[in-house]
Amino acid sequence: MSSNFKSAAVSHPDPVRGGNFYRLAIVGAGTLKGKEVADVLNDRNFPSLDVKLLDDDESLGKLEAVGDEVTFIQNVRNEQFQNVDFTFFAADADSTRKNWKTARNAGSTIIDLSYALEDELNAAIRSPWIERQLGQTLIPELQPGPAIVAHPAAVVLALLLLRVQKAGPVERVVAMVFEPASEHGQKGMDELHEQTVNLLSFQQLPKNVFDTQVAFNMVARYGEHSVPALATVESRVLRHYQRIAGKNAPLPSLRLVQAPIFHGHAFTIHLELGQVADVESISRALAGEHVNLTQGAEDAPSNVNAAGQADIQVSIAADASHPNGLWLWAASDNLRIAASNAVECAESMAATRPRGKIQ
Numbered sequence: 001m002s003s004n005f006k007s008a009a010v011s012h013p014d015p016v017r018g019g020n021f022y023r024l025a026i027v028g029a030g031t032l033k034g035k036e037v038a039d040v041l042n043d044r045n046f047p048s049l050d051v052k053l054l055d056d057d058e059s060l061g062k063l064e065a066v067g068d069e070v071t072f073i074q075n076v077r078n079e080q081f082q083n084v085d086f087t088f089f090a091a092d093a094d095s096t097r098k099n100w101k102t103a104r105n106a107g108s109t110i111i112d113l114s115y116a117l118e119d120e121l122n123a124a125i126r127s128p129w130i131e132r133q134l135g136q137t138l139i140p141e142l143q144p145g146p147a148i149v150a151h152p153a154a155v156v157l158a159l160l161l162l163r164v165q166k167a168g169p170v171e172r173v174v175a176m177v178f179e180p181a182s183e184h185g186q187k188g189m190d191e192l193h194e195q196t197v198n199l200l201s202f203q204q205l206p207k208n209v210f211d212t213q214v215a216f217n218m219v220a221r222y223g224e225h226s227v228p229a230l231a232t233v234e235s236r237v238l239r240h241y242q243r244i245a246g247k248n249a250p251l252p253s254l255r256l257v258q259a260p261i262f263h264g265h266a267f268t269i270h271l272e273l274g275q276v277a278d279v280e281s282i283s284r285a286l287a288g289e290h291v292n293l294t295q296g297a298e299d300a301p302s303n304v305n306a307a308g309q310a311d312i313q314v315s316i317a318a319d320a321s322h323p324n325g326l327w328l329w330a331a332s333d334n335l336r337i338a339a340s341n342a343v344e345c346a347e348s349m350a351a352t353r354p355r356g357k358i359q
Helices: 032-043 093-105 128-133 152-166 181-200 230-245 279-286 334-350
Strands: 005-007 022-027 048-055 063-066 069-072 086-089 109-112 124-126 136-138 147-149 170-179 253-258 265-273 291-293 312-318 325-332
Touching: 022 032, 022 093, 022 334, 032 048, 032 181, 032 334, 048 069, 086 093, 086 334, 093 109, 109 334, 124 230, 128 136, 128 152, 128 230, 128 334, 147 334, 152 170, 152 230, 152 265, 152 279, 152 291, 152 312, 152 325, 152 334, 170 230, 181 334, 230 253, 279 291, 279 312, 325 334
Parallel strands: 022 048, 022 086, 086 109, 109 147, 124 147, 170 253, 291 312
Antiparallel strands: 005 136, 063 069, 170 265, 265 325, 312 325
16 A cells, blocks of 8 residues: 655645536445535535436435435446546445446546455555644645545544644553444444344344344444454554554554444543643643534533534543543544545545546
């Protein structure tokens, strides 16, 4: 994988290059991630002339809103990628592997939210949020490799730990991440709902996605037939964290647990500092873009409060048994963070993006 970043001496490029507008495609437009990408494109006023909504047979013909317009989801065909500047792959990994080279060969820049292309030549795992935190800027390339959008849990951990590190040395980090069903898409959400209903009515549980009971339950591993395994996701989060945060960031001991929640990550993070923990100084270090520090009970971090928010909700508490320790409790909208970083990847590459295929 390539590492196309350097310390920033200049600001990020303006996404609107000479008033140009770009043609976009979203593969997996009917998925939870695909719908979120479309929403973020509209919210950020991305300079798009046309947005093609593409998906498999299950979503064909469905109406979806793109800004103020309503359009149909169309089938993924080779000709759909002609003259497309950016293609967001938000479906499953198999769909991405099947179609990404067609999009690339037609001249499109690839932004992968499915993690299918992590090991491809010149692929880069990216989070513009963390790049700004580290003072990095993208080195312009006429033909960039695929941009792999970093796992949203890795983005949250990197942003919080890099900021805490500004307040003083971090000796040890232990993080527990609670995984929502929506990380498995609509099928994961549906299975959690069906398991909940069936348990209450004493019916057999569907286990096609998780291969184990996740309703009213917390598990540290899925059934053996579930793909991907929870351990695989845990390894991806840690790998992505290391790629985007850099070698000087604190390396957390990480545990991923499947929680009986539909949407949003939750985090409990214990920090051991090299000095007495000062909650006020840590709070000042954490404050800034994409982090919302909460204090009251009504706005305390939770999956409910984080839903639909681009900011990470965070509260801080001292460790009563360790003067150098403190706890962070955080919640974030996993789909919104992934989509926001995906769209910002496109924005950062748009300024040097030639229109049409490079000859």
